[in-house]
Amino acid sequence: MIRYTPAETVQRSGFSLDTLRYYERxxxxxxxxxxxGGRRVFSDDDLGWLGLLRCxxxxxxxxxxxxxxxxxxxxxxxxxxxxxxxxxxxxxAVEAQLELLLRQHGHLREKIAHYRAILAPDVC
Amino acid sequence: MIRYTPAETVQRSGFSLDTLRYYERxxxxxxxxxxxGGRRVFSDDDLGWLGLLRCxxxxxxxxxxxxxxxxxxxxxxxxxxxxxxxxxxxxxAVEAQLELLLRQHGHLREKIAHYRAILAPDVC
DNA sequence: CTGACACCTGGAGTGCGCTCCAGGTCAACT
DNA sequence: AGTTGACCTGGAGCGCACTCCAGGTGTCAG
Structure with a gap:
């Protein structure tokens, strides 16, 4: 059974130590x-759960x-x-978010193209 | 030249009136x-700009x-x-965001599938 | 043994992006 | 003319998700 120090857990989970403490609270x-001595020791299970939280x-x-x-x-x-x-x-909800993001990314690309056309009007 | 009342602008831009005022500030x-009398009158240009802000x-x-x-x-x-x-x-940055969202959506779907397998282990 | 550093706790503080409020004014309808 | 409801201003307040701090303790390399 592998056990992780707080520092290792920060490394592997991508959450800050403060955030890990906050989540526990x-x-x-x-x-x-x-x-x-009172220091936290995280298990593989904890890491797995943290992975889900991150998702x-x-x-x-x-x-x-x-x-x-x-x-x-x-x-x-x-x-x-x-x-x-x-x-x-x-x-x-995530699918809706993806759809919106994709759509707005399209608008953004259009806007950039529009600006580029202004910058170099005669280049095709 | 079409002009819009604050209420119409809220409607069309999707921003609240408070947010429009805040953005002006x-x-x-x-x-x-x-x-x-001091009331705001929004133009088509304003609406276009608000559309970009929304994006x-x-x-x-x-x-x-x-x-x-x-x-x-x-x-x-x-x-x-x-x-x-x-x-x-x-x-x-948006592309990175899209990629992450897509990846994590995949994880989410996997997790759901995993739970479903627990719920109905013998159904294929 | 000692020094350095990682870690502990409870609680306060922060940054973002609005959102709400009080106390008024304007405009349209009856 | 009166009433209603949209709108005005400046400024305070809020919810979220952390993040930081002070003051103290544990652990470990040399």
Missing amino acids: IGLLEHVDRTT LRDTGMPINVMCRFAELTRQGDETVADRVELLEQHSV | IGLLEHVDRTT LRDTGMPINVMCRFAELTRQGDETVADRVELLEQHSV
Whole structure:
């Protein structure tokens, strides 16, 4: 069973140490192990969970929804259907976000092309 | 020359009235016309500019960068090259954002599939 | 053993992008 | 003329997601 120091976990998860502590405080991260001296020791499971949190954050899920998801996870197997529903809803939101981003990226490209035409009107 | 009331502009731009006022205050929106009574009157040009602002906001450009862009625009034609550069840089950032979002959406779909497999392990 | 540095806690502070409020004014309708 | 509702200003407040700080403790290389 591989265990990670806080510094290693920062490295691997991409979250800052402060953020990891914050997540623990608000219940996004539960019963992280400690050394006798009180330092955190993260497990592979913790890293996996952090990977999921990163995915949800990167796709714009608000913290309070992630907390609800964490709460469901803590309640065990009978909440799997609820979790699927939550993730499914989020997935729809992400698809909308992707579509908007793609569309606006198109507008941006058009605008750039327009400016370029002004810069070099006779170059085809 | 078509002119729009604040309410119409809210409708068409998708920005709230408070946001329009805020944008004017910080210099993102300049010399909006007024009635003799002091009410704002937006022009087609204003609407076009707001459309560009919306594109930039939707693609995650920070306000202060938009202000820089607005400032360049105010300075006239000799800043077109600078504006192209700014937009080009932003476009690269948007592409990175799209890539990340797509990748994480993939992870999300995998996670959902994984949960579904737990829910109905014998259904293929 | 000592020094350096990583890490701990609770709580305050920050930056962003709005959003709301109080106290008024203007304009259109009846 | 009166009423209603959209709009005005300056400034304060808010929600989010961290981030920083002070003051203290653990760990480990040399």
